Amino acid sequence: MTTNVAIAEFFYCIIALIFLLVGVKALRDKDHPKRISTALFWFILAFTFSIGPYLPAWITGVCVLAIAALTAANRVVQSKSDVPTEEQSRSHADKIGYKIFIPALTLAFVAVLAATFLPFGANNAIGISAAVALAVTYALTKAPAKSAVVDGTRLMDNVGPVGILPQLLAALGALFTAAGVGTVIAKGVSVLIPEGSRLIAVAVYCVGMALFTIIMGNGFAAFSVITVGIGIPFLIMQGANPVVVGALGLTAGYCGTLLTPMAANFNIMPAALLETKNKYVIIQSQARVALVMLGLHIILMYILAF
Amino acid sequence: MELLKLIGVLIVIIGFVLKKDTIATVVIAGVVTGLVARMPIIEILNTLGSSFITQRTATLFVLTLPIIGISERYGLKDKAVDFIKKAKAATSGRIISLYLAIRALAAAFSLRLGGHPQFVRPLINPMAQAAYVAKHGPADEKTEDMIKGFSAAGENFGNFFAQNVFMGASGTLLIVSTLNGQGYDVNALQIAMMSIPVAVIAVLVGFGHNVLLDRTLAKSAIKGGE
Numbered sequence: 402m403t404t405n406v407a408i409a410e411f412f413y414c415i416i417a418l419i420f421l422l423v424g425v426k427a428l429r430d431k432d433h434p435k436r437i438s439t440a441l442f443w444f445i446l447a448f449t450f451s452i453g454p455y456l457p458a459w460i461t462g463v464c465v466l467a468i469a470a471l472t473a474a475n476r477v478v479q480s481k482s483d484v485p486t487e488e489q490s491r492s493h494a495d496k497i498g499y500k501i502f503i504p505a506l507t508l509a510f511v512a513v514l515a516a517t518f519l520p521f522g523a524n525n526a527i528g529i530s531a532a533v534a535l536a537v538t539y540a541l542t543k544a545p546a547k548s549a550v551v552d553g554t555r556l557m558d559n560v561g562p563v564g565i566l567p568q569l570l571a572a573l574g575a576l577f578t579a580a581g582v583g584t585v586i587a588k589g590v591s592v593l594i595p596e597g598s599r600l601i602a603v604a605v606y607c608v609g610m611a612l613f614t615i616i617m618g619n620g621f622a623a624f625s626v627i628t629v630g631i632g633i634p635f636l637i638m639q640g641a642n643p644v645v646v647g648a649l650g651l652t653a654g655y656c657g658t659l660l661t662p663m664a665a666n667f668n669i670m671p672a673a674l675l676e677t678k679n680k681y682v683i684i685q686s687q688a689r690v691a692l693v694m695l696g697l698h699i700i701l702m703y704i705l706a707f
Numbered sequence: 708m709e710l711l712k713l714i715g716v717l718i719v720i721i722g723f724v725l726k727k728d729t730i731a732t733v734v735i736a737g738v739v740t741g742l743v744a745r746m747p748i749i750e751i752l753n754t755l756g757s758s759f760i761t762q763r764t765a766t767l768f769v770l771t772l773p774i775i776g777i778s779e780r781y782g783l784k785d786k787a788v789d790f791i792k793k794a795k796a797a798t799s800g801r802i803i804s805l806y807l808a809i810r811a812l813a814a815a816f817s818l819r820l821g822g823h824p825q826f827v828r829p830l831i832n833p834m835a836q837a838a839y840v841a842k843h844g845p846a847d848e849k850t851e852d853m854i855k856g857f858s859a860a861g862e863n864f865g866n867f868f869a870q871n872v873f874m875g876a877s878g879t880l881l882i883v884s885t886l887n888g889q890g891y892d893v894n895a896l897q898i899a900m901m902s903i904p905v906a907v908i909a910v911l912v913g914f915g916h917n918v919l920l921d922r923t924l925a926k927s928a929i930k931g932g933e
Contacts, residue, residue, distance in 0.1 A: 412767070412770060413763055415770060416763075416766060416767070416769045416770060419769055419772070419773075420769075449759065449760070450763060450766075453756070453759075453760050454760050457753075457756075458752070458753045458754075458756035458757035458760065459749055459752035459753045459756055460756065461755075461756030461757070461759055461760055462751070462752030462753060462754075462755040462756030462759070463752060463756075464756070465734060465755050465756065465759050466734060466738075466752075466755075468730065469728075469730050469731040469733075469734035469735070470731070472728050472730040472731055473727075473728045473730070473731035475728070485779065485780040489780065490779065490780055490781065490782050490783075490784070490785050491782065491785050493780065493781040493782045494781070494782025494783075494785035494786050494789070495782070496782075497781055497782055497786075498786065499786055499790070501778055501781055501782050501783050501786050502778075502783070502786065502816075502818075504774050504775075504777070504778050505774070505775065505778060505783070505816050505817055505818050506816055508771055508774055508816070508817050508873075508875070509815070509816045509817055509873055509874070512873075512874040512875060512895075512896075513874065513896060513899070516874065516894070516895070516896040517896065522894070523874065523883075523894035523895045523896040523897075524764055524767060524883075524894070524895060526874065526895070526896070527767050527768075527770060527771070527874055527875040527895065528767065528770050530874075530875070531770035531771050531773075531774060531875075534771075534774045535773060535774050538774050538777050538778060539777075541781075542777060542778075542780075542781040544777050544780070544781065548773075548776075548777045548780070549773040549776075549777065550773075551776075552772075552773055552776025552777045552779070552780055553772050553773030553776050555776055556772040556773075556775060556776040556779075557769060557772050560772075562730055563729060563730070564766065564768075564769065564877070565730070565766055566729055566730065566733070567765040567766070567877045567878075567880060567881035567884070568759065568762045568763060568764075568765040568766045568884070569730060569733045569734065569759070569762075570733060570765075570881065570885070571758075571762040571764075571765050571881060571884040571885045571888055572737070572755065572758035572759045572762045572888070573715075573719075573733050573736060573737045574885045574888055574889070575754075575758040575761075575762070575888040575889070576715075576737045576740060576741065576754055576755065576758060577715060577716075577740060578888075578889060579744075579754055580712060580715070580740045580741060580743070580744035580746070581712055581744065582712050582713065582715060582716065582740060585709050585710065585712050585713055586713070586716070588709075613720075616720060616723075616724065617719070617720055617723035617724060618723060618724075619723050619729070620878075621878070621881055622719055622723055622729075622733070624881060624882070624885065625881075625885055626716055626719065628885055628886075628889075629885075629889065630716075633889055637891065643886050643891040643893050644893050644897045644898060644901050645901055647882040647883075647885070647886050647893060647898060647901075648871065648882060648897075648898045648901035648902045648905075649901070649905060650882070651871065651878055651881070651882055652867070652868055652871065652902065652905045655867040655868065658863075658867060659860075659863060659864075659867070663723070663724065667823075667863050668859075668863075670823070671822075671823035671827065671828075671859045671862075672855075672856075672859070674823055674824060674827075674828050675823075675827070675828055675832055675855040675858070675859060677852050677855050677856065678848055678849075678852050679852055682852045682853070682855060682856035683855075683856050683859045683860060683863075685856060686853070686856030686857045686859070686860040687856075687860045687863065687864075689916065690860070690864060690909075690912055690913060690916050693912055694868070694905075694908070694909060694912060697905075697908055697912070698905070701904060701905070701908075705901075705904075
C-alpha cells in the first residue's frame with residue numbers, strides 16, 4: 402500500500418465511523434419504529450467502507466444488494482437527533498458573530514491549498530481540509546468534544562441513504578461500460594453527429610444531458626448514462642479535455658433540472674411552500690435562464706474542450 | 708440483441724420517473740444489465756462490489772458534515788440572515804440578485820444554507836414583496852406569484868451552478884469518480900476550478916434576468932395604476 406492509498410483508507414475508515422455512529426444513534430432511539438433495520442443499513446455501509454477493500458469483491462456486492470433491499474422496503478428512516486434550538490443558535494451567533502463563517506472558508510481554501518502544494522493527491526486533500534477545519538471549528542466555538550459526533554451524525558442522518566447515490570451511479574456507469582451499454586448508445590447517437598463535427602457533438606451531449614435530466618428529474622443519474630454513452634465516445638475520445646467535458650456536462654444537466662416538475666424538491670415543493678397560485682410559476686420563472694445557460698454551456702464547452 | 712443492453716438505462720429512467728427508491732433502482736439497473744450481458748451472478752457481484760469500493764471517492768463529502776453541523780449549531784444560518792437583512796436594496800429584482808450572489812458564494816464554499824424553507828420563504832420573498840409594495844403600492848395575485856417565482860429561481864440558480872466549485876461537493880466527486888472509473892485521470896481540484904466559469908456566468912445571467920423582472924414589474928404597475 403502506498404502512502405496516499407493508506408491515507409485514503411484512513412479517511413474512508415473515518416467515514417465508516419460516522420456511518421457506524423448514525424446506526425448507533427438509531428439503535429438508541431427507543432421510539433424509532435424501524436431502528437434495527439435502519440441501524441443495519443448504516444452498519445453494512447460502514448463495513449463496506451472500512452473492511453470491504455480487504456475481502457473478495459463479491460462480499461461487497463452482496464452488501465450493496467442488501468442496502469438496496471433495505472431502502473426499497475422503506476426500512477431506513479431518520480432517528481431522533483439533538484437538533485439545535487433557535488434560541489441556542491441565535492445566542493451563539495450573537496457571541497461569535499461573522500467569524501462563524503471561518504470554518505467553512507477553511508474547508509474550501511485548505512482543500513485547494515493541500516491539493517496544490519501537498520503530495521497526497523486531491524482526494525486526500527478533502528480529508529486533510531476537513532481535519533484542519535474541524536480543529537479551527539473547535540478553537541472558534543469552544544464546542545464540547547462530542548459535538549463532531551452529535552452534529553456530524555445529525556447531518557448525515559438528514560442526508561440519509563441518498564448520500565451514497567453518487568457513488569452507486571458512478572459504479573453503475575462502470576458496469577454499463579463493462580457490459581457495452583455505452584457502445585450501443587453511441588451507435589444510435591452517431592446518426593445525429595456528422596463525422597468530425599465537434600460543435601454538433603458538444604451540442605448533442607449538452608442537450609442530451611438536459612433532456613435526460615428533464616425526464617428523470619435527477620442530473621446525477623443523467624450524468625453517468627450520457628457521459629458513458631455520448632461524452633466519452635464523441636467528445637473525449639475525439640480529443641476533448643475530460644475535465645471540461647465532465648465539469649460542464651453536469652451543470653448542463655442542471656439546466657434541465659430548472660425546467661422539470663420531476664425535480665419536485667426544487668421546483669414544485671418550494672412553490673407550495675411559498676403558497677403560489679400557479680404551481681409551475683418557479684419553472685416558468687426559470688425557463689429563459691435555463692435555455693440561455695444551456696446555450697452558453699455549448700459555446701463554453703466547444704471553446705474550452707478542444 | 709444489442710438493444711437489450713439498454714434495458715438498464717430504461718430501468719433507471721422508469722425508476723426515477725415513477726419516483727421509486729433511487730438506491731434500489733440503480734442497483735437493479737446494474738444487476739439486470741449484467742444478466743442481459745450474460746455475466747455469471749458471481750461476476751456481477753464481483754463487478755458491483757469492486758466498483759462500489761473504488762467509487763467511494765464520491766462519498767468523501769461526508770468528512771465535511773461534522774464541521775458544517777457544528778457551524779450551524781453555533782449560528783451559521785443566523786449570521787447569513789443578519790447579513791441579508793442589512794441589505795438596503797430598493798427593488799425586488801435587486802434583493803433577489805443580492806441573494807443569488809450570496810447563495811452562489813455559499814454553495815462554492817460548501818455552506819448548506821437550506822435554501823427554500825430557511826431563506827426564500829421567511830426572508831427573501833417577503834423582502835422582495837415589500838420592496839414592490841413600497842415602490843408601486845399593493846400587488847395583485849399575478850405580480851405576487853411572479854416575485855415568488857423569481858425568488859425561488861434565485862435560490863436554484865445560485866445553488867445549482869456554483870456548488871461544484873467546492874472540491875468536496877458530491878457533484879464534483881461524482882464527476883471525478885465517474886471519469887476515473889472510465890480510465891480518465893482527473894481530480895477534484897481540476898473539476899472545481901473548471902466549474903468556476905459557469906458559476907460566474909450563471910450569477911451574471913441571473914442578474915440580467917432580475918433586471919428584466921424589475922422592468923416588467925414597473926411596466927405592469929403603471930398599467931395597473933391607470
